[in-house]
Amino acid sequence: MNVTKGTIGWIEVICGPMFSGKSEELIRRLRRAEIARQRVQIFKPAIDRRYAQDQIVSHSDLRIRSEAVADASELEARVDRRTEVIGVDEGQFLGAGLVDTATRLADMGKRVLIAGLDTDYLGRPFHPMPELLAVADEIVKTLAICMQCGNPAKHTQRLVASNDLIMVGAEGMYEARCRRCFEPDLAAMPTGSAAAGAGRA
Numbered sequence: 001m002n003v004t005k006g007t008i009g010w011i012e013v014i015c016g017p018m019f020s021g022k023s024e025e026l027i028r029r030l031r032r033a034e035i036a037r038q039r040v041q042i043f044k045p046a047i048d049r050r051y052a053q054d055q056i057v058s059h060s061d062l063r064i065r066s067e068a069v070a071d072a073s074e075l076e077a078r079v080d081r082r083t084e085v086i087g088v089d090e091g092q093f094l095g096a097g098l099v100d101t102a103t104r105l106a107d108m109g110k111r112v113l114i115a116g117l118d119t120d121y122l123g124r125p126f127h128p129m130p131e132l133l134a135v136a137d138e139i140v141k142t143l144a145i146c147m148q149c150g151n152p153a154k155h156t157q158r159l160v161a162s163n164d165l166i167m168v169g170a171e172g173m174y175e176a177r178c179r180r181c182f183e184p185d186l187a188a189m190p191t192g193s194a195a196a197g198a199g200r201a
């Protein structure tokens with residue numbers, strides 16, 4: 001969305017599985033806002049400590065500075081009144097409050113961009129992303145490449161056995177899979193057999 005009259009806020013959601021380019025797309029949009037000399041604030045959940053605490057880092061190593069927050073209410077409290085564009089990565093980790101927070105910020109006239117996983121390791125909708133899709137003005141779904149067969153991939157395959165919904169990790173622990181190759185039961189297998197099973201086509 002580029003052409004607007006006056007200050008109108010809106011919500012853009014970028015969702016898809018891991019490795020599908022959500023962070024790259026978020027960073028690309030935020031950089032363009034910075035080039036346009038808009039005031040930009042960028043947030044990510046403190047839970048995501050994989051790389052830097054003060055940066056969003058894509059799997060292709062694009063980086064942009066960010067502030068780590070515990071949840072949506074801390075995010076909202078940190079937003080400067082003058083901020084025009086707000087970027088959020090890993091929205092699925094910021095809690096149900098993110099829906100109201102995003103709506104309030106957009107109603108104040110701010111542009112809110114949120115990237116996050118649309119489904120979890122079992123293929124279930126990952127809250128609050130479904131609710132954010134419902135209140136969004138614009139939605140983009142990104143697909144990865146299936147690591148088994150090369151088809152477009154909409155699933156995040158967990159390769160290690162764990163029933164925890166949140167298990168932060170990347171290469172080695174998760175891979176992108178298409179519908180046909182997705183095996184949610186793998187995550188429930190004991191360690192070892194899960195890794196062995198991950199190799200089959």
Ligand code: ADP
Binds near residue numbers: 146147
């Ligand atoms: P996301 O935020 O959705 O996890 P990123 O933006 O961090 O994705 O990373 C996307 C990049 O990951 C791609 O441009 C590519 O370089 C790399 N990549 C690694 N594995 C895959 C895969 N299976 N499919 C697509 N891209 C992949």
Ligand code: ZN
Binds near residue numbers: 148178181
């Ligand atoms: Zn596949």
